[in-house]
Amino acid sequence: MKRLDAGDLRRLPGTAATPPGCACAALRAPGWESVTGPIGAPLLRSLGTLRDPEVAEPTVAEFHQDGSRYESAHAPIAPAFFPYNRCEVWACAACGRGFLQYTEFGGYYVDHRLREIDPARVVAG
Numbered sequence: 001m002k003r004l005d006a007g008d009l010r011r012l013p014g015t016a017a018t019p020p021g022c023a024c025a026a027l028r029a030p031g032w033e034s035v036t037g038p039i040g041a042p043l044l045r046s047l048g049t050l051r052d053p054e055v056a057e058p059t060v061a062e063f064h065q066d067g068s069r070y071e072s073a074h075a076p077i078a079p080a081f082f083p084y085n086r087c088e089v090w091a092c093a094a095c096g097r098g099f100l101q102y103t104e105f106g107g108y109y110v111d112h113r114l115r116e117i118d119p120a121r122v123v124a125g
Contacts, residue, residue: 001046001048001049001088002047002048002049003048003049003050003051003052003053004047004048004049004050004079004089005050005079006077006079006122006123006124008047008048008089009077009079009089009098009117009119009122010119010122011119012091012096012097012098012117013095013096013097013098013119014097014118014119014120015097015116015118017095017096017097018092018095018097019094019095022092022094022095022097023043023092023094024043024044024092024094024095024097024099027039027043027114027116028116029099029114029115029116030073030115030116030118031071031072031073031075031115032070032071032083032113032114032115033113033114033115034111034112034113035112035113035114036112038101038103038112039090039099039101039114040090041093042093043092043093044090044091044092044093044099045090045091045092045093046088046089046090047089047090047091047098048088048089049087049088049089050079050084050085050086050087050088050089050100051085051086051087051088052085055085058082058085058086059080059081059082059085060082061081061082062081062082062083063076063078063080063081063123064076065123070083074121075121076121076122076123077100077115077117077118077121077122077123078122078123078124079122079124080124083102083104083113084100086102087100087101087102088100088101088102089117097117098116098117098119099114099115099116099117100114100115100116100117101113101114
């Protein structure tokens with residue numbers, strides 16, 4: 001799987017570029033949203049991963065600015081920090097709008113999460 005970085009995320013089209021009637025327009029996830037399962041083909045196509053294959057257990061430290069929290073729509077997208085460092089990157093098969101997905105595993109649960117990529121929120125940190 002191809003490893004992507006902040007620059008790759010910034011080059012993806014944002015929500016404003018989604019044409020009217022595109023199937024991905026129904027996916028509204030400005031902050032992390034729980035979904036019933038991973039979303040893939042035919043709606044989305046895999047672009048790669050933000051996970052570093054050399055790191056067995058990526059950090060769980062989060063990066064925040066301006067009072068944001070994990071679930072905040074205005075939270076930065078920081079590929080080196082949790083949960084981004086565990087994400088796969090997907091794009092709408094029709095318009096190319098980007099999405100991040102990861103699965104959180106707890107003691108007794110599995111939670112699939114989705115966040116749309118706002119290129120303006122991507123930071124190198």
